[in-house]
Amino acid sequence: MKDKLMDFDKALELFEPVIGLEVHVELNTKTKMFSAAPNIFGAEPNTAISEVCIGLPGSLPVVNGKAVEYSISLGLALGCKIAEHSSFARKNYFYPDLGKNYQISQYDEPIAYDGEVEVELADGEIWNIPIERAHMEEDAGKLTHVGGATGRIQGAEYSLVDYNRAGVPLVEIVTRPIFGTEGKAGEVASAYVQTIRDMVLALGISDARMERGNLRCDANVSLRPRGSEKLGTRTETKNVNSFRSIERAVRYEIQRQAAILASGGNIIQETRHWHEDTSTTSAGRPKSDAEDYRYFPEPDLLPIQPSAELVEKLRAELPEAPAKHRRRLKESWGFTDLEFRDVVNAGVIPQIEATVALGTSPAQARKWWTSEILRLANERGVEAEELVTPAQVTDLDAQVASGAITDKIARTVLVKMIDSGKSAAEIIESEGLAVVSDDSALEAAIDQALAENPDVLEKLREGKLQAAGAIIGSVMKAMAGKADAAKVRELLMAKVSE
Ligand code: ADP
Ligand code: MG
Numbered sequence: 001m002k003d004k005l006m007d008f009d010k011a012l013e014l015f016e017p018v019i020g021l022e023v024h025v026e027l028n029t030k031t032k033m034f035s036a037a038p039n040i041f042g043a044e045p046n047t048a049i050s051e052v053c054i055g056l057p058g059s060l061p062v063v064n065g066k067a068v069e070y071s072i073s074l075g076l077a078l079g080c081k082i083a084e085h086s087s088f089a090r091k092n093y094f095y096p097d098l099g100k101n102y103q104i105s106q107y108d109e110p111i112a113y114d115g116e117v118e119v120e121l122a123d124g125e126i127w128n129i130p131i132e133r134a135h136m137e138e139d140a141g142k143l144t145h146v147g148g149a150t151g152r153i154q155g156a157e158y159s160l161v162d163y164n165r166a167g168v169p170l171v172e173i174v175t176r177p178i179f180g181t182e183g184k185a186g187e188v189a190s191a192y193v194q195t196i197r198d199m200v201l202a203l204g205i206s207d208a209r210m211e212r213g214n215l216r217c218d219a220n221v222s223l224r225p226r227g228s229e230k231l232g233t234r235t236e237t238k239n240v241n242s243f244r245s246i247e248r249a250v251r252y253e254i255q256r257q258a259a260i261l262a263s264g265g266n267i268i269q270e271t272r273h274w275h276e277d278t279s280t281t282s283a284g285r286p287k288s289d290a291e292d293y294r295y296f297p298e299p300d301l302l303p304i305q306p307s308a309e310l311v312e313k314l315r316a317e318l319p320e321a322p323a324k325h326r327r328r329l330k331e332s333w334g335f336t337d338l339e340f341r342d343v344v345n346a347g348v349i350p351q352i353e354a355t356v357a358l359g360t361s362p363a364q365a366r367k368w369w370t371s372e373i374l375r376l377a378n379e380r381g382v383e384a385e386e387l388v389t390p391a392q393v394t395d396l397d398a399q400v401a402s403g404a405i406t407d408k409i410a411r412t413v414l415v416k417m418i419d420s421g422k423s424a425a426e427i428i429e430s431e432g433l434a435v436v437s438d439d440s441a442l443e444a445a446i447d448q449a450l451a452e453n454p455d456v457l458e459k460l461r462e463g464k465l466q467a468a469g470a471i472i473g474s475v476m477k478a479m480a481g482k483a484d485a486a487k488v489r490e491l492l493m494a495k496v497s498e
Contacts, residue, residue, distance in 0.1 A: 026206055076318055222257070355397075445474075
């Protein structure tokens with residue numbers, strides 16, 4: 001059934017949106033959270049597992065020390081306090097994605113709590129997002145439902161389970177309710193998750209690839225009537241796996257909930273699934289509160305009591321905060337607000353940073369990553385960074401800067417570099433794409449063009465310089481774009497004064 005939606009602006013007139021974000025980060029430790037099984041992506045199903053991952057009787061968990069350190073670093077980067085005493089808890093539920101029938105998580109004693117993250121929107125607006133807690137847990141396995149149209153369990157003939165992901169270390173970061181975002185609720189949510197991505201990449205603790213599920217966001221949204229103090233009932237839209245979808249899912253929920261509330265209905269507290277193809281959400285399972293999970297202290301693990309020395313050592317090693325880092329880049333690159341917004345929207349800050357580090361000018365790096373590469377990436381339905389490396393861009397740009405090829409030809413070379421993996425120089429050489437620098441070839445083309453446009457020389461001699469355009473144009477055409485227009489003009493003007 002299709003949801004009724006209220007116009008977005010109308011919804012905001014009547015209601016105040018409140019959002020809350022839960023982000024799961026998979027840590028890139030070598031081994032899993034509670035066993036020595038390898039933490040790898042893409043292996044044959046059920047090969048990267050140990051007896052602990054599948055909950056065989058008698059198997060006992062052992063905490064991964066590196067995962068604890070990574071979690072503390074992340075907690076510190078989130079501006080949190082690190083608990084002097086923190087413990088694990090069992091979150092009980094029956095579902096085949098975890099063989100034990102419970103997930104080891106943290107409940108009332110999380111490793112990190114009470115933080116704040118500075119987030120900068122594309123338009124430069126700053127938001128300080130309050131963090132309630134960040135806790136450690138293990139990921140669950142992956143179910144594939146076969147048969148049935150939607151890939152969901154309902155109507156499936158059978159289900160496959162892969163425990164490779166079971167036991168992968170996770171940190172769940174939970175915000176406090178975020179007020180006052182108004183029409184920017186979706187943007188704030190998306191920018192926050194991007195900031196978390198930048199943060200964990202800078203820390204080097206996660207691969208942070210949303211399409212692989214390394215970084216997953218659940219977006220809680222509720223509405224309350226204007227002037228009301230009481231929080232409305234929230235829905236939790238699960239695992240929205242791109243920044244753009246987060247923004248759209250939040251907007252969608254605002255419009256959907258507003259239509260229900262305005263017609264006198266009630267919002268059901270439930271999880272919802274985001275559908276990328278239709279840009280809509282649909283009901284998942286009803287969700288009440290934590291009691292249902294019968295949390296209790298994990299008896300097989302000792303509490304975590306990090307020493308003050310360890311915490312201070314990790315604090316001293318923290319990288320620059322993402323919002324601060326961005327401001328520094330914008331300044332040092334000398335981009336205007338508009339240019340920088342383009343870069344943010346294109347999601348290519350790390351690419352530009354890496355390209356500039358290899359010696360390309362910031363202006364050229366920006367030009368490449370926000371125009372031609374982005375266009376090709378959209379055309380091919382991939383991310384810009386999957387298409388080409390900063391080293392390839394630097395290689396290509398050096399050819400343009402040296403005058404070996406023109407800007408226009410460079411775009412052709414780029415496509416060939418992407419498709420063949422060859423260097424710019426190899427392609428220019430093998431395809432004969434170098435600028436024609438041989439004066440006699442250019443002069444012959446100029447003479448030919450002048451013969452076809454006999455009145456041009458006369459006009460130029462009378463000082464009507466715009467007449468040169470036709471000659472330069474036809475020389476460029478004759479040279480298939482491989483001539484330097486300034487050089488052609490220079491040679492032409494020499495003929496005028498002959
Ligand atoms: P759960 O067990 O349901 O996942 P969590 O405490 O992990 O609960 O996360 C709930 C998230 O929803 C938090 O980010 C919290 O700030 C947010 N939240 C709680 N109440 C509301 C509400 N009424 N409207 C919007 N967000 C809310
Ligand atoms: Mg939660």
